[in-house]
Amino acid sequence: MTQDELKQRVAEAALEYVEDGMIVGVGTGSTVNFFIDALARIKGRIDGAVSSSEASSTRLRAHGIPVYELNAVGPLPVYIDGADESDPQLCLTKGGGGALTREKIVAAASERFVCIADASKLVERLGRFPLPVEVIPMARSHVARQLLKLGGQPVWREQFVTDNGNLILDVHGLQIDDPRGLERAINDIAGVVCNGLFALRPADVLLLASAEGVRRITPA
Numbered sequence: 001m002t003q004d005e006l007k008q009r010v011a012e013a014a015l016e017y018v019e020d021g022m023i024v025g026v027g028t029g030s031t032v033n034f035f036i037d038a039l040a041r042i043k044g045r046i047d048g049a050v051s052s053s054e055a056s057s058t059r060l061r062a063h064g065i066p067v068y069e070l071n072a073v074g075p076l077p078v079y080i081d082g083a084d085e086s087d088p089q090l091c092l093t094k095g096g097g098g099a100l101t102r103e104k105i106v107a108a109a110s111e112r113f114v115c116i117a118d119a120s121k122l123v124e125r126l127g128r129f130p131l132p133v134e135v136i137p138m139a140r141s142h143v144a145r146q147l148l149k150l151g152g153q154p155v156w157r158e159q160f161v162t163d164n165g166n167l168i169l170d171v172h173g174l175q176i177d178d179p180r181g182l183e184r185a186i187n188d189i190a191g192v193v194c195n196g197l198f199a200l201r202p203a204d205v206l207l208l209a210s211a212e213g214v215r216r217i218t219p220a
């Protein structure tokens with residue numbers, strides 16, 4: 001099976017978590033795009049969506065799915081999103097597409113976070129995928145120096161601006177033995193808006209697609 005077929009398979013499986021009348025929290029990325037397309041088939045049964053990026057909002061609206069502001073609807077029953085990596089505790093690295101801050105907000109405002117991914121995303125320890133950090137533009141050099149002190153090699157994602165008007169530093173080479181501690185430590189750097197570790201609020205369920213089918217994983 002191709003990577004896209006695996007993404008489509010896991011996206012379809014996530015429909016099981018969508019109930020009639022729901023406002024669904026929707027993440028960002030290529031796997032979520034398949035989920036949005038699947039959601040469109042049952043759009044008459046849901047009330048609408050809250051989205052974590054302009055890109056996902058555009059795709060949802062193109063399918064005729066109403067998109068609400070998070071402020072207008074309050075807590076959500078479920079949030080469906082992809083990841084760049086997951087460890088067995090369902091701590092994630094996210095933000096490969098730069099949507100990490102809004103993703104973290106919508107995930108935090110949701111009762112259940114269902115992560116959808118293909119089997120290549122499950123790792124024993126996070127850190128192979130460079131960790132995205134969203135930074136206020138004027139703080140870029142300061143934050144980069146602090147990230148070096150934490151043992152990482154920050155690389156500015158040039159020509160990229162987040163939906164919030166900020167920059168991304170992708171941090172290579174981090175040893176992530178303590179995802180929660182590192183998430184807090186990076187958040188403590190002045191000028192950091194958010195980092196792509198989802199360890200303080202990990203996923204509740206990971207749906208993982210392989211050629212054999214979709215595995216449902218809960219935290220180890």
Ligand SMILES: O=C[C@H](O)[C@H](O)[C@H](O)COP(=O)(O)O
Pocket residue numbers: 027028029030031032081082083084093094095096097098099100103
């Ligand atoms: O900012 C992007 C998000 O965190 C994505 O959910 C993540 O990068 C995974 O994306 P994809 O499904 O395209 O691998």
